[in-house]
Amino acid sequence: MILNWIFLHNFNMIRSTAHWLNKRVMAGAVSVKPFTVFVEGNIGSGKTTFLNHFARPDVDLLSEPVDMWRNVEGHNLLGLMYENPSRWGLTFQTYVQLTMLDLHTRTSTHPVKMMERSIYSARYCFVENLAREELMPAADYVVLDEWFKWITSHFHIGGDLIVYLRTCPEVVFERMKARAREEESCVPLEYLRKLHKLHEDWLLNQTKFCCPAPVMVLDANRDLSEMEEEFRKCEPIFSAALQKT
């Protein structure tokens, strides 16, 4: 039932987004502001693979933000955050917010801009999880939230579409173990379950936080080698933007 709903919802959304985008392209709007896609999903859901699938000269790809957090003047902020979230949570999240703002505000001459994650998932999933798990003092949470609200009300973050790579926590847990990223070696399945729930509430159920753009849901549980088929569902939207060139 829910899968039918997702399919119909996605189909209608692709049609209306492609139509709307065509109108923008015809009006020449894309050259001013690229069609901006945020690729979201749990850890290990295949965001980088998705972005790489769309690597072409006309698409501006901003992928692997995690690399920026692993070496900040010699400090591995991601590693510190996992070692001691209560001590380093605010430091790490402040830096994530800064890097996301940098990526959001970078200008682009390409008709399509695709970003891995956004300032929204940082706030609505990761910061929220730290606070709920009481790994972040209430005062730190409030300060981060004040920054978040100020940034999102004073800058044009401007997402046009969110692609949600939807997975089961158990599936991404296996992928995460297999890729063996050093900082993630102690991440338990429970952490992925909590992040999954936060993504679901934000992007699918839309119960707690507002969504900054329409959401397209893809089944990302399939083997990464089979994901091409899912990725192709986005082609009509991106082709409409690329017609400009």
Ligand SMILES: Nc1ncnc2c1ncn2[C@@H]1O[C@H](COP(=O)(O)OP(=O)(O)OP(=O)(O)O)[C@@H](O)[C@H]1O
């Ligand atoms: N705002 C954030 N706060 C805390 N940790 C974060 C945040 N964003 C990402 N991370 C951490 O960074 C690491 C990378 O996660 P992310 O989901 O961004 O990329 P990924 O797993 O490499 O993506 P994929 O495998 O889908 O391509 C994870 O260990 C995750 O917990």
